[in-house]
Amino acid sequence: MILLVIFLCGSFLISPSLGSEDLVSQCQSNYLDLLRKHSSLQEKNLEKYAQIIQCQRVHSEVQNKYTEVLQKLNDCNVKYDKLQPKPLEVDTLRAFITQQKEEIELLKYQIGELKEKCELGKLTSQFREDIAKLAEIVKNGEPPRSEVANNDNQENIQAAENTNSNNKTETVEVKTEEIPTTQEDNSRNQTKVIPQPSDRCPESQDYRDILQEIQIPGTSPFKVNCFADEDIGSGWMVVYNKVSFSFAFSRPYEDYERGFGEVSTKADDEFFIGLERLHLLTSEKPYEASLYYDEGLTKCDHFVVGNRSEGYVLRNIGWYTGGSTMGLSQGTKFSTFDRDEDGHADNLAMKKGYGWWFDQNYTRTKNLILLIRRTD
Structure with a gap:
């Protein structure tokens, strides 16, 4: 309306020579023209406003769909993470x-x-x-x-x-003749002596590794790997042979109790003679032990393993030489992933993948070769 008044005043000032009737007619015409233009502008503004409202509605719908898709994506990620196998599994x-x-x-x-x-x-x-x-x-x-x-x-x-055939009754005497024996017959009839299995590895041997049958009194014979080396001598029995990055020793307690693996003279053939046999061997006779591991070689002058009720505890390991981390500690019980008795917060047998006498100062090892030898 302000623009209309200004326009009318301008028209009045510009055309003073025009008559009053003409002026009124012209103003009315201009006013009507302005009204039409204003109405047209209002219609255009309404259309634009409607378009803006529509855009806002579409934007809101798109935003809702985006949120829904994002939620579905998060759900898919959760399901994917659940489907992915864990390294430990x-x-x-x-x-x-x-x-x-x-x-x-x-x-x-x-x-x-x-x-x-x-x-x-x-x-x-x-x-x-x-x-x-x-x-x-x-x-x-x-x-x-x-x-x-x-x-x-x-x-x-x-x-x-x-x-009976002759219809006669006779007394028949049966005599047994002695069978003469000669010196040759006696030599043939001599009993052949069969050598019995030994209860220890030989004190000397020609090869580094040999297989020998061992028998503990009251048990069946079993094969062992007898080991000889220039550094530690002969007479050693390999009782625990584990190589690097192997899963063969990730076993339950019962397997360790009875022993497992194929005993051989090959360095990469893994085996364990069994906790019960270790107990029977070391509790009856005096033994020492040597341990080959990543850092080198360590020896202890005693090695005594307890029985099952004691958790096959290391009763005595004596004094050891050759390293500061023997990997064995007196009074330690044997632990596996299903029977954790190492005294640690973590299950070291499950974490490391094998059973052992884990002590408080145990360090990570890849290779473990345990040997024992009679000292009497």
């Missing part, structure tokens, strides 16, 4: 697979040993019977009583049949 799965393979190999070995023992048992029984018969022949100078009795019975039966 992967390591545990690998260790389990390796463990199953080792158990299969161990079962195959045990089946083979059982077959050999069954065949050997049959042969041994037959051999013992033959020895008993030969011993009786050598002692009495005649066949075994059972055979003589059988021969007597056959002769008596034959004599009785002859008597």
Whole structure:
């Protein structure tokens, strides 16, 4: 309206010569024209305002969709993280697979040993019977009583049949003749002495590693790797052989108790003779121990392992030389991932992937080779 008044005043001032009627008519015409333009501008503004409202609505919808998509993306990320296997689970799965393979190999070995023992048992029984018969022949100078009795019975039966056939009653005397024995026969009938398995590794050997059968009184024989070295001498028994970055020793407590692996003379063949055998060996006879690990070699002049009820604790390790971190500490119990007895806040057996006597000063090792030797 201000613009309208200014325009009318201007028109009045500019055209003073015009008549009043003409002036009023012209002002009205201008006013109507301005009204039309103002109305047109208002319509355009309303259209623009409507467009702005529409844009705001679209923007709000897009913002809502963006938020929804972002939420879905976050949900997908969470699900993806859940689906991703954890490193520890992967390591545990690998260790389990390796463990199953080792158990299969161990079962195959045990089946083979059982077959050999069954065949050997049959042969041994037959051999013992033959020895008993030969011993009786050598002692009495005649066949075994059972055979003589059988021969007597056959002769008596034959004599009785002859008597019945002839309708005569005769007393048939059966005489047994002595079987002469010569010096040659006696030499043949001598019992062959079978050497029994030893209870220790030899004090000297021609090779660095040899396989020997060991027997603890009251138990079955088992194979061990007997080791000799210029630095530590001969007579050593390899009881724990673990190589770097291996999952073969990630096993439960029961496996460590009975032992596992294929005992051989190869450096990369992993095995453990068993906690129970270590207890029986070291509790009956005096032993010393040597430990090969990443940092070098350490020796202790005593090595005594307790029984199962004691957690196969290291009863005595004596004095050790050759390093400040033996990796063994007196009074330490044996720990595995399913039986944590190391006294640490962490389960070191699970963390490191093998069972051991973890002490308070234990340091990380990749290779572990434990040897023991009789000292009497």
